[in-house]
Amino acid sequence: MQLETYMPAECTTSLLILQDRDMNLQRIERELVELPLERAATRKKIEDLEAQIEAGKQKVRGVEVHGKALETEMAEIEEQILKYRSQQLLVKKNEEYQALTHEIERGQGKVSDLEEKEIELLYELDDARKALVKETADVSERIEMENRALVRLDEKEVNLKGEIDGAKEALASVQAEMDKQSMSIYRRVSRGLKFPIIVAQKNGTCQACHMKVSAAVDVEVRKGIEITTCDSCGRILYWDA
Numbered sequence: 656m657q658l659e660t661y662m663p664a665e666c667t668t669s670l671l672i673l674q675d676r677d678m679n680l681q682r683i684e685r686e687l688v689e690l691p692l693e694r695a696a697t698r699k700k701i702e703d704l705e706a707q708i709e710a711g712k713q714k715v716r717g718v719e720v721h722g723k724a725l726e727t728e729m730a731e732i733e734e735q736i737l738k739y740r741s742q743q744l745l746v747k748k749n750e751e752y753q754a755l756t757h758e759i760e761r762g763q764g765k766v767s768d769l770e771e772k773e774i775e776l777l778y779e780l781d782d783a784r785k786a787l788v789k790e791t792a793d794v795s796e797r798i799e800m801e802n803r804a805l806v807r808l809d810e811k812e813v814n815l816k817g818e819i820d821g822a823k824e825a826l827a828s829v830q831a832e833m834d835k836q837s838m839s840i841y842r843r844v845s846r847g848l849k850f851p852i853i854v855a856q857k858n859g860t861c862q863a864c865h866m867k868v869s870a871a872v873d874v875e876v877r878k879g880i881e882i883t884t885c886d887s888c889g890r891i892l893y894w895d896a
């Protein structure tokens with residue numbers, strides 16, 4: 656498709672400079688918009704990692720609480736056994752004495768089961784504590800890494816904010832030098848397209864979409880007199896031998 660503006664070599668150069676500065680400014684703006692998202696994502700990672708350590712601590716606490724409950728239960732049974740023993744001294748009938756002996760044995764059985772459980776629990780507690788120490792070390796290292804990433808994001812923000820004014824001025828200065836028609840074609844063409852907008856045509860092919868251009872477009876691009884766009888993707892083409 657032919658457009659009515661001249662496309663001499665210097666126009667191509669200006670358009671390429673315009674595109675370059677446009678691209679640079681858009682990159683800075685995009686990165687500034689993305690920064691808070693990146694920061695939030697990094698903070699979320701840190702929170703998750705801290706939660707991981709907290710979960711490890713809770714697990715250890717859980718086992719400790721279980722251990723305390725076992726000890727209390729055992730103490731209560733032991734106390735009960737002592738009561739049965741003193742009752743035995745008072746009873747007269749043999750069957751009452753036997754019944755208390757039976758209760759005492761039952762209590763002793765329970766205590767011995769609880770003792771076994773307690774030993775298992777001590778192993779479990781030892782494992783959980785070791786795992787917590789290791790996990791805390793590993794996860795703390797990862798948290799440290801994410802914190803460094805946050806510092807880098809702060810630095811990036813300072814740099815981008817420092818760059819943006821220069822980038823705006825650079826774009827404005829090339830826009831001021833360009834003729835209005837080329838500018839408006841560039842703006843129109845670039846709407847809805849991703850960079851690059853100004854593309855070389857090589858061997859009859861658009862270097863952005865890689866489609867062959869029509870014979871008419873090929874001729875116009877070679878002539879380099881008017882701004883000509885690709886038949887397929889609509890980008891502005893310039894001749895590259």
Ligand SMILES: [Zn+2]
Nearest residue numbers: 861864885888
């Ligand atoms: Zn194309």
